[in-house]
Amino acid sequence: MAGSTDGPRWLAACALLWLQPGAAQTLPPVSAQDTALLAAACVTCHGPGGRGAGSIPGLRGRGSAFLLARMQAFQSGPVAGATVMPLLMQGYDTAQMQALAQWFARPQDARP
Numbered sequence: 001m002a003g004s005t006d007g008p009r010w011l012a013a014c015a016l017l018w019l020q021p022g023a024a025q026t027l028p029p030v031s032a033q034d035t036a037l038l039a040a041a042c043v044t045c046h047g048p049g050g051r052g053a054g055s056i057p058g059l060r061g062r063g064s065a066f067l068l069a070r071m072q073a074f075q076s077g078p079v080a081g082a083t084v085m086p087l088l089m090q091g092y093d094t095a096q097m098q099a100l101a102q103w104f105a106r107p108q109d110a111r112p
Helices: 007-019 032-046 062-074 083-087 092-103
Strands: none
Touching: 032 092, 062 083, 062 092
């Protein structure tokens, strides 16, 4: 039967196009309220306002690019000296990590 293999080829072509990086859907922005909820989880270990707690480093006031790079490194796999962060970061998407990085980079009194 002519064209009987067109169906699977067409599906394969569509799947390849769908998997292209440029075809990825854009994540919606994270609201200030959602960011505050996410940050509340961070301060459990990183101390009040993210200022640090003992051997756990502070987050507050560090540059957003630094914070985002660290979160992405944790998400990518094991990081020397890290305990639970690589596991925790698996639950965050890029938009959430960007929002958290911006949140902790701002001075405490400048947060919404």
